[in-house]
Amino acid sequence: MPRCLLFVGPSLPDAAELVRNPAVEVLPPVSAGDLPRLSLAAGDVVGIVDGYFHQVGAVRHKEILALLSEGVRVLGAASMGALRAAELDSFGMEGVGRIYADYRDGRLEADDEVTLLHSTPEEDYRPLSEPLVCMRATLSQAVEDGVCDSATAARLVATLAGWPFGRRSYGGLVAAGREAGIDADVVRRLREYCVTHRLDPKRDDALLVLDALQRASHGEHSTPSAVPAVNRTSFLYLWQTAASGLDIGDSPHHGHLGALRACQLFAEEYPRFHREVVLRALATACAEECGPIPPDGDDATLARIALRHGEHRGLYRLPADPARLGFLAQWLTGTERDTLGPAEQLITFLVRSFRVNPGLTWEELSIQRLRDRPSWKDARTIVQLAWEVNDRVFTEHQERHVNDLSSEKILDLFARRWGVARADLEPAAMDRGLESLDSLTMAARAFYLLARYNPDLVRLEIAAV
Structure with missing residues (x-):
């Protein structure tokens, strides 16, 4: 059976509890140097959801390419995984989910769309800010439900995009609305809606990767992509x-x-x-x-x-x-x-x-x-x-x-x-x-x-x- 590993953190903090097959190993968010330390062989599968980038170096493209060149499947989704998959899908990395597709197709461009501040693993990665990609999704749903119009949502997103990622939250919508010149009552109603109707596309995509790994651990095979030639620089x-x-x-x-x-x-x-x-x-x-x-x-x-x-x-x-x-x-x-x-x-x-x-x-x-x-x-x-x-x-x-x-x-x-x-x-x-x-x-x-x-x-x- 293939070895299956999932690098995940705040996008799916309960991943270990959701794993149905003990053959799937849940690991903390990936960082530079983690992939070369793995003992993997052709046919093994690595899923990348979350990854560190600030306090330590981010996972390197070349490290992923090296795994692909050895016949290891590498899936990416939701967060760091979606970013790397959008950059490396032409070399064989497999992107999963909506966020990956949005980066691939250019609907999302900024890396910090998927970024958030969070607490320690011992505190289950409790979020201290809200990823902009999640706020986009929730605001789009608010437009569909008639809570606000699309122009209001777009102005709020544009304002939030200019903020540091650690400042973004639904609690900050009032300040963002004030900065964008939006009526305060509209923003307050919108904030109440977002808090009670929060969408989390990062979690949704992370669940897709987990499902793919669990199917792979039971022997399900995908059509192998061409193995990239990687120069050992x-x-x-x-x-x-x-x-x-x-x-x-x-x-x-x-x-x-x-x-x-x-x-x-x-x-x-x-x-x-x-x-x-x-x-x-x-x-x-x-x-x-x-x-x-x-x-x-x-x-x-x-x-x-x-x-x-x-x-x-x-x-x-x-x-x-x-x-x-x-x-x-x-x-x-x-x-x-x-x-x-x-x-x-x-x-x-x-x-x-x-x-x-x-x-x-x-x-x-x-x-x-x-x-x-x-x-x-x-x-x-x-x-x-x-x-x-x-x-x-x-x-x-x-x-x-x-x-x-x-x-x-x-x-x-x-x-x-x-x-x-x-x-x-x-x-x-x-x-x-x-x-x-x-x-x-x-x-x-x-x-x-x-x-x-x-x-x-x-x-x-x-x-x-």
């Missing part, structure tokens, strides 16, 4: 890795990235580790895309499969013709070009040029393999020590900063540490997953003082994959 990459518990950012000051940088810089066996990670990733990709080739095996087996995958991707033709390998010059040292055979030259090129996707680095692959090892704790200790040294030095010399450290001195230090000539330092950095000398400098800057003056404190050992 650097932003989506960071959101997904953060959701999976990997703290990957731009600074080696803390978190998983700092520990990874310590391993790259100071573990003597890291090039072999990195090579195995890359070859396994390429072999796995070959099995998934080109198959059927098992991605398991020793280094030699993985290397053969990875080499074939490069041919599958059109990078070269096998058997390799040395006369057609001139493009490898930028990836190999002079000694490597003279001593390595064509196949090993190509494998070295694959390792040094590897990226998960264009513009994306591969850090998560290595972090996932390293973070449960005893050496990971040692790496994090090195990060801590490095920043203790930096803080002490630059507190005493406040006119300077760690970014002022000489790039040339940093590069000289690691050329000596790795036992390579400066001319061959960039390929050596690539063997450690650092794509250029600039990347090496950025990664090493925070560790320079510790490594230069306390070299015994940065010794690190990791086992191969």
Whole structure:
């Protein structure tokens, strides 16, 4: 059976009580980062009704697209769900209900039409203001019932639309009428009508989503829409890795990235580790895309499969013709070009040029393999020590900063540490997953003082994959 989840709050505060099938999971309003944390598979269904946007980031379009690309159905209605569905229905998100249709067709435009202030979940999201979309519906009903004319209703709606969403309420109709120049007695009668005849299209649409999820939980299937192709941009990459518990950012000051940088810089066996990670990733990709080739095996087996995958991707033709390998010059040292055979030259090129996707680095692959090892704790200790040294030095010399450290001195230090000539330092950095000398400098800057003056404190050992 599919997994079915409903993100809902003030639009349907009693959703948990209304669920007839325990297979439907009721969750609080969605916010940025919630969707990547879900463990979902093709055929699962997510319903989005309510979502936060002010106190935390709103659910991102790319997060929804990522679910759709994995074959997960995503329904949207009533509030944040209606907004996102109107924006993403052409990519496969399924809009439900009247409010979604009004946004889709342009009858509603402003995001704050569906917005309200409310209390905490512990107080059942008690409303502290009224969504304008609900006031529109109630005022339209008042026109049909002859309580006021359409011009009066339109003037009130126009006035309320100019107010902050937290100020809108039926209690505020008198002030809105005064601002719009409407007779006070008319507005008072209208307010009394609205309080006793309040319509709630947000709740109505939320109930439709709940019903759809309950039917899906019983095995009802919809006609699948085309799965959108989603580029895993650097932003989506960071959101997904953060959701999976990997703290990957731009600074080696803390978190998983700092520990990874310590391993790259100071573990003597890291090039072999990195090579195995890359070859396994390429072999796995070959099995998934080109198959059927098992991605398991020793280094030699993985290397053969990875080499074939490069041919599958059109990078070269096998058997390799040395006369057609001139493009490898930028990836190999002079000694490597003279001593390595064509196949090993190509494998070295694959390792040094590897990226998960264009513009994306591969850090998560290595972090996932390293973070449960005893050496990971040692790496994090090195990060801590490095920043203790930096803080002490630059507190005493406040006119300077760690970014002022000489790039040339940093590069000289690691050329000596790795036992390579400066001319061959960039390929050596690539063997450690650092794509250029600039990347090496950025990664090493925070560790320079510790490594230069306390070299015994940065010794690190990791086992191969």
